[in-house]
Amino acid sequence: MIYPLLAMVAFTFILLFTGFVMRYRAVSTGEVSLGYFRLVSGDAPKYLQQATRHYSNLFEMPVLFYVAALICVLYPLEGSLISGLGWAYFVSRVAHAAVHLTYNNVIHRMLVFQxxxxxxxxxxxxxxxxxxG
Incomplete structure (x- = not known):
């Protein structure tokens, strides 16, 4: 379970960096002012709103994944089913991000979220x- 955990952490950092690049782009092109980020309020380009919201999503349900993964590592609980579910979670979160940060079809996003x-x-x-037990 350590590998899905590390993959999820790495993915979170990748999206952190991606969000920084998007914010830099929005400020440097004049789409938002630097003051926008004081309270993150006002109008912002949709791509920036999506990236910000998605990054916030990574600290909602995935927190339960992190706790579960740590329990599996510490106890140690192993097996192909646990590992498979860990990887399924990671892959589905990557798919969720791909949908959310590209064409953002709500139905598709909901399906991979489920x-x-x-x-x-x-x-x-x-x-x-x-x-x-």
Whole structure:
């Protein structure tokens, strides 16, 4: 489970850097003023709003993934099902980002988000059964 965990952390840092590049671009082209970022309020280009919102998303449900992954590493809970669910979660979050940050079809985004949630629920069910059984 350590590899899906490290992949998710690396992906989060990649999106942090991507967001910085988008913010720099928006300021340097005059699409927003530097003052916009004081409170992140006012009008901003859609691509910047999407990137900012998506980065915030990475600190909502993925927090439960991080906790689950740490539990698996610390206890240690291993196996192909746990590893598979960890990778399924990671891949579905990458797919979610790809949809959200490109063509942003809400239905497609919702579907990959639900796949990630199912993987996360499955992971927690297994953890619960292993730790209480």
């Amino acid at each position: 796949v990630s949630n199912l993987a996360l629920i499955g992971l927690w069910v297994i953890i619960g059964m292993e730790l209480t």
